[in-house]
Amino acid sequence: MGKPAELLPGTLDMLILKAVSLEALHGYGVLLRIRQISGGALDIAQGSLYPALYRLERQRLLDTHWGLSENNRRARFYTLTAAGRRRLKEEAAGWNRLAVAIASALDARPEEA
Amino acid sequence: MRAALRSAWRFLVGRDRFERGMAEEMRFHLEAYAADLEREGVPAEEAARRARMEFGGLDHVKDECRRASGLRLFDEAARSLRQAARRLRRTPGFTSATVATMAACLGANLALFALVDAVLLRPLPFMDSQRLVRVFNSYPRAGVPDDGCSLTNYYERRGRIAALASMAVYWPDTAVVGGAGSTVRESSLRVSPEFFATLGQPLAMGRAFTEEETTFETDRVVVLSDAFWRERLGADPGVLGRSLRIDGLEMSVVGVLPPGFSFLSSPARLFFPLSSNPEQRLPSRRHSGGGARQMIARLAEGASLEEAQAQVDAHDAAVSAGDPAAPQMAAAGFRSRVVPLHADHVAAVRPLLVLVQAGAVVLLLIGAVNVAGLLVVRASAREKELAVRQALGAGRRHVVAEGLAEAVLLALVGGVLGVAIGAAGIRLLSALGASQLPLGARVVLDARVAAVGLGVAAVLGVAMGLPFAWFGLRAGPEALHLQPRGSTSGRAARRLRHALVTAQVALAFVLLSGASVLGLSLWRVSAIAPGFRPTQVASGQVVMPWKHYPGAQARVGFAERLLEEVRRQPGVTAAGVSTNLPFNGWSGKSAVRVKGHAPRPGESPQGHYVFGVGGDYFAALGFTLREGRFLDASDPRRPERVCVVDDAFARRYWGEESAVGRRLFWGPQEGADAEAFAVVGVVGAAKQAELAERAGQGAVYFPYGHGPNNGDLYVVARTAAPADLFEATLRGAVRAVDPEVPVADVRAMDARIADSLVARRSPALLAGLFSAAALALAAIGTYGVVAYAVAQRRREIGLRIALGARPSQVRAQFVGLALRLLAVGLVVGGAGAWLAAGAVQGLLHDVRALDPWMLAAAGGLLAVVALAASAIPSERAARVSPVEALAEE
Structure with a gap:
């Protein structure tokens, strides 16, 4: 497995929303989950995670509540709101369109151009 | 918008919880990560260090989170305010002067606004009160x-x-x-x-x-x-x-x-x-x-x-x-008019209140301009510091925020003090007669008025901070050169300072010219002769219960016994009674028909003042006799129906001919000869409602018992004793005649006249007070600008003196600056006075709102004050020692 890829700008929010959409997570859990679902291919700077979480909460895409972690510590958990779920769907669709477009652009051959 | 409100709310109440939650969340993250690292075999100490390192600077992350939550703006505002407070504490003289200015100006406005609110704005305390109306009969062509x-x-x-x-x-x-x-x-x-x-x-x-x-x-x-x-x-x-x-x-x-x-x-x-x-x-x-x-x-x-x-x-x-x-x-132009109850009730005082409030607003503007000017002078002194800070990367927003924070803080502290001053001012206004105004008893400084005051203070604060902020932004790197005077920002700041002082002079001129014509009008009105001699005349009201004195004879008997008692008191030289008195606040008129007077077609019947008088009423009040005789003490008892008219009445109906022996009827119709009253004398006309009223309404005096006859009876006595002793005298006399009859409203006649002037005196007094304050503020502003200019040019002055300039030339330069500002201010203020003239004219008697002499006097006074204010700094300039000045820097 190579070096984790740099995140493209604007994708962090999408990844967070995706991670939280599976289950309620605390901040550290979000970090682990992104690492896990990307098969370790994507790593995010720990320091940039929290500002993103606070921004998403302010935009009412995430909800928070205090709960107990797996080792019984008090931790803040993030869940997706309805608006967050909609946003995730939109962003995922947009991302997929973009990815397909870029992939086909990169596959293009000279005679077809 | 909702998000902004939410973050504001969080800033105000949930801030502590936010910070604690954020700290706990991040501590959890670091510990969980360190624990994972330990599980992978990293030693505990090393794990904690690596977790901290990979997380990045904790304070930086927290700050980013605050910004992400929209709290940064509020943090900055709070920090700006704290810094502003610290800076202001370092200059107690400047701070207390500006806070006092704002507090005094806001206080005056709030007290007046409380009055305007009570009288003009707050609805009457009745259900759907805007549907209430008054219906009254009007006879405009009869003077009624x-x-x-x-x-x-x-x-x-x-x-x-x-x-x-x-x-x-x-x-x-x-x-x-x-x-x-x-x-x-x-x-x-x-x-x-x-x-x-x-x-x-x-x-x-x-x-x-x-x-x-x-x-x-x-x-x-x-x-x-x-x-x-x-x-x-x-x-x-x-x-x-x-x-x-x-x-x-x-x-x-x-x-x-x-x-x-x-x-x-x-x-x-x-x-x-x-x-x-x-x-x-x-x-x-x-x-x-x-x-x-x-x-x-x-x-x-x-x-x-x-x-x-x-x-x-x-x-x-x-x-x-x-x-x-x-x-x-x-x-007579009869019509029954339907008018809104509230507006009608306060119609007479509305222009007055609006004018006085406008005067106070002008004063507030002068105060705000003064503070704004002082802030700019302060900023000019810090020009280099501001420029250095901007050169070092301080954001523009930061410089603006700093200026606004100082001004808003000054205004708000001034506003809070202003509310207190306003509360005290309400008491002063009551003493000036505000509680006598219609609905004046409702005046309170309540939460509503206080909220208006603080809101105005906040808005003014922002407005006062804007010139400072604008200047701060202009203070670019060029201000770092050694000659700040030549820099564009220096010129801009100077123009701004001068414009602000000019505005103060202009506004002060508007106030002064208004106050001077109000004062002149008051003086002219008080000089009007009332038509009788009011000095050394005491008066009071007695109320006879109708059931005890139902008939005219019973009332005449009571009045005679009472006058006998009053005359027996020491010092009393003449005493009389009347059903009404001049200047007692009520002056109803009645129709009177003159025998043989055929109204010309279209001629309106005239309402006249009608009195029933007994005893030596005319002698007691000091009327002049023009013809015939006064009514005397025996007339009420005599069967002959006689009366006395005033010369306005006589002139109206009989011109230059003698009035004695003419006959008239009380009421609009000519009746039987037996009901006619024969005129036995003519007296000088007396003012009734107020000194400034138009003469010529005409009055008829009937003997008490023959004429108007309600339960109210006024006693007047010419007495050598001080008027304030008369109350006891009158009470004693009344008690001796009938202990069940109460006495009220005992005042000297000249006090009644003085009281009738309150609607002219109080506005003139307030305008005078405001003008004095405006003059002081304009003086401070002029002084500030000239003193600053002198301080800025010390080197140049020193150089000129060293090269042979005479002190008088230096002095003239700075006095000239003050005079230029004054001249422009007077021109602008003159235009303002011209605009305000229409509103003032309605309150004036026998004075034009733009009286040239008064304008000249107001301008002259301002000039004297501006010259005096510039004299001290100019003198300081003339005495600059070239050696010291050139050695500086």
């Missing part, structure tokens, strides 16, 4: 613009005007409460049965009056105000049906009003039915209003004022068909 309404009007209109859902009449009266030796005079209202219902005012207890209670035989019932019920009856819960001794009769309490009820400005605490007999309701009495009896009504749902007016007009036209008096009334 407002004659109230007659009982006939009321009985004819009731239920017949569709646009008026409910209609009532009332009449202010006084009642004598209690038995022998312990009588008190109480204000009362006599009201028709629907009075409280028309106001939409339910009673706290009992009931309003019934239709059956409106005759003289059945009207011994009373409704009490809450205050009377508590103070006099100990809030007796079983008061209904209880009997009270009022006007010598036993009256039964049928109702009690809720606390706080008051009708307009009436001090009434007792309410009686407005009784009448059938003769008083006849069509022939349709025009016997008299000013004091008034009609109020409530507009029907959906009806407009115009509809009500049209219906009243139509009804008047219908009932007056065939009325013999109708042509005469039409000639």
